Amino acid sequence: FGKLQVGCHVPFTEEWLPSGHSTIKLSQTHKAKPDLTNLVFGTVFSDHMLTIEWANAGGWQKPHIKPFGNLCHALCCLFEGMKxxxxxxxxxxxxxxxxxxxxxxxxAERVCLPAFDRAELVECIRRLVQVDLEWVPQSDSASLYIRPTFLGTERSLGVKKPSHALLYVILSPVGSYFSTGAKPVSLWADSKYIRAWRGGTGDCKMGG
Known part of the structure; x- marks a missing residue:
């Protein structure tokens, strides 16, 4: 498929969906698409999601694209935001x-979650977007927000490196993050409440 460059076209086509390395289970029902003029960030989700489980004993399991469902939560968590x-x-x-x-x-390295193949995850995300391609808004002011999330699913309360983890990706059509649209906004710079402290996680996107 080649490497993705800045602003490059991703060849989303029906023939692009290989089946040898992942499991795809399509939803039997399809949700109505939202009104693009009144989108509230992170409240509407597409029909499908990507899940990939990891265990210390067996490593990474086969990726699954399946109907959107309930999500589990854990204390050890990180995320990304892309479009x-x-x-x-x-x-x-x-x-x-x-x-x-x-x-x-x-x-992931910072919070002691397992390493993953970055290029393979991009391919899995591309495959998920292909499945829900019609959820990408036809608008110059809206887009499809992609939220990869990675969390430890250790069934214990002890402070230790997790032996089980879950990586999932969900999709959400979104408009402008600010109600004023793509216009300048006023920001408050606070010198007390910061995340970039010495030895902290300012260079990471943690669930905390």
């Missing part, structure tokens, strides 16, 4: 996905 855009030429593009994968890998 898919539909251009005026109707082609769908991912924006700098490998930079998100690089930061996600750094976050």
């Amino acid at each position: 898919a855009y539909r251009g005026a030429d109707d082609k769908v593009r991912l924006f700098r996905p490998m930079l998100n994968m690089n930061r996600m890998a750094k976050s």
Whole structure:
């Protein structure tokens, strides 16, 4: 499939879906698409999700694309935020996905979650977006938000490196993050409440 470059076209086609390395179970029902003029960030989700489980004993398991379902939560958690855009030429593009994968890998190392193949995860995300391609808004002010999340699923309360983990990806069509749209906003810089303390996690995206 080649490497993804900044602003490159991702060849989402029906023939692109290989079946040898993942399991795809399509939803039997399809949710109605939201009104793009009144989207509230992170409240509407597409029909499918990607899940990949990991265990210390067996390593990474086969990726699964399946109908969107309930999500589990854990204390040891990190996430990323990226987008898919539909251009005026109707082609769908991912924006700098490998930079998100690089930061996600750094976050995983920081919180003692297992390493993963960054290029393979990009391919899994591309496959998920292909399945829910119609959820990419046909709009110059909206996009499909992609949320990869990685968490430890250790069934104990002890402070230790997890022996089980779950990596999942969900999709959400979104408009502008700010209600004012793509306009300047006022920001408050606070010198007391910061996340970039010495030895902290300012270079990671942690669930905390």
